[in-house]
Amino acid sequence: MFGQKKPLLFIPLIILLFAILLISPQKTVHLKSGLLLLLRTPLSLIYRLQISTINVKKIFTFYSEYSTMQKKIKELSFQANQVTELELETQRLRKILELKENTPNKFIVSRVIGKEPNNWLNSLIIDKGSLQGISINQPVMNFSGLIGKIIEVNPKSAKVLLISDVNSRAVVLVQSTRDEGMLEGIGKGLCRLKYLTVDSEVKLGDVVVSAGLGGVYPKGLVVGKIESIKIERGGIYKSCIVKPLSTLSGLEEVLCIESDLNQSDLD
Amino acid sequence: MYRIRFKSVRFGLISFFVLLFQSTLAYSFSLGTIKPDFVLLLVIFFALYKGQKQGMFYGMVVGIFVDALSGGVVGINSFGLGCVGLLCGLLKERVYINHFLTKFLVGLAACLVYSIVYYVLGEQFFRLPGFFANIDIVIGTMVYTSFCNIFFVDVLDRFVIDRSTSLL
Numbered sequence A: 001m002f003g004q005k006k007p008l009l010f011i012p013l014i015i016l017l018f019a020i021l022l023i024s025p026q027k028t029v030h031l032k033s034g035l036l037l038l039l040r041t042p043l044s045l046i047y048r049l050q051i052s053t054i055n056v057k058k059i060f061t062f063y064s065e066y067s068t069m070q071k072k073i074k075e076l077s078f079q080a081n082q083v084t085e086l087e088l089e090t091q092r093l094r095k096i097l098e099l100k101e102n103t104p105n106k107f108i109v110s111r112v113i114g115k116e117p118n119n120w121l122n123s124l125i126i127d128k129g130s131l132q133g134i135s136i137n138q139p140v141m142n143f144s145g146l147i148g149k150i151i152e153v154n155p156k157s158a159k160v161l162l163i164s165d166v167n168s169r170a171v172v173l174v175q176s177t178r179d180e181g182m183l184e185g186i187g188k189g190l191c192r193l194k195y196l197t198v199d200s201e202v203k204l205g206d207v208v209v210s211a212g213l214g215g216v217y218p219k220g221l222v223v224g225k226i227e228s229i230k231i232e233r234g235g236i237y238k239s240c241i242v243k244p245l246s247t248l249s250g251l252e253e254v255l256c257i258e259s260d261l262n263q264s265d266l267d
Numbered sequence B: 001m002y003r004i005r006f007k008s009v010r011f012g013l014i015s016f017f018v019l020l021f022q023s024t025l026a027y028s029f030s031l032g033t034i035k036p037d038f039v040l041l042l043v044i045f046f047a048l049y050k051g052q053k054q055g056m057f058y059g060m061v062v063g064i065f066v067d068a069l070s071g072g073v074v075g076i077n078s079f080g081l082g083c084v085g086l087l088c089g090l091l092k093e094r095v096y097i098n099h100f101l102t103k104f105l106v107g108l109a110a111c112l113v114y115s116i117v118y119y120v121l122g123e124q125f126f127r128l129p130g131f132f133a134n135i136d137i138v139i140g141t142m143v144y145t146s147f148c149n150i151f152f153v154d155v156l157d158r159f160v161i162d163r164s165t166s167l168l
Helices: A002-022 A025-102 A259-266 B008-022 B025-029 B038-050 B052-069 B076-090 B100-125 B135-160
Strands: A107-115 A123-126 A139-142 A145-153 A158-162 A169-174 A180-187 A190-197 A207-210 A222-231 A237-244 A253-257 B002-006 B161-165
Touching: A025 A107, A025 A253, A123 A145, A123 A253, A145 A237, A169 A190, A169 A222, A180 A237, A190 A222, B008 B025, B008 B038, B008 B052, B008 B135, B038 B052, B038 B076, B038 B100, B038 B135, B052 B076, B076 B100, B100 B135, B135 B161
Parallel strands: A145 A222
Antiparallel strands: A107 A123, A107 A253, A123 A158, A139 A145, A139 A253, A145 A158, A169 A180, A169 A207, A180 A190, A190 A237, A207 A222, A222 A237, B002 B161
């Protein structure tokens, strides 16, 4: 039905088009502007929609780029952390190497693999044992100074009793005055130097070194610095609080002084 | 109605990792010289769900491992944690463990019992820092560990306890 009417509809349309073409352009300005006014809003809407679509596309692209960048940043910061960690390790190992070269003692370098599970005792577990030449009572130090001694040895691991543990004892000297005393751990990462004579001229900041007596620690190993001094009740002895030079809570590598040289030093 | 199932294999694995964690990474949680005792929290959790006999047995077994990692004499941690397991097991079905205050108070009591047992036994075999001279460490450990218990119970509960609805 519609197919038959189509040619009839086209004829007036074609005539209208010709009529419009015949009208001079000056006279069609109003018509054009009217039509434009009519189309302006939908046009701008469609244009905005197009822009928005492009922007949404851009947002998605940016988001995926952002995610990729975030991943890269994470990877890079991980790598940077590893580099820092390696740098610190190199520094520590260099110090150990320097110490090895500058001292007559022979060392077994070992890593700390575990720490005391409770808050009362101060001990470490290291990754070297009797198979690597570790034996009981071997002194243990790091590049800052003495940290303790071996108290338990297994074939591939050993336990170190830190000098800050209350079960630890060592005969020590105050480096400047050469006064001898007994160093014992008091926990909390500190030690107490006992039995110094009242007339001893120890000062705050004086360095304490091992005396080489008692059969465990060789002479001259730096232990720590004096933090406070007091005269004991009765006025016979002075006692001092000594802070170990090594940060005992953050140890990562330690040096076990080999027994034979340790023994020869003691002799 | 809920049917509670305790996933023992998972708990065993968690126990193993917590033991390793206690003597390695737990230091990163330390405030000054005080670090929380996560192994003690494991024993409290287990005993509260399983009762006194199993709680005590678990405490003793875990304690042996702690003794192996510690510088002290073997048996002290085992005995201490066994006591904690026994006492916490007695509280099974007597306390509502899911309340944060209960978690805190049970943690506090368990930590106190453990500290006293550890001190009394430890003093017989080796030297320990004086209980009252180091009361700051004792109280600090108790409070910190109990505080951690508030969150630790929830985490363990999520991984270890299976609450499925039952027709019964």
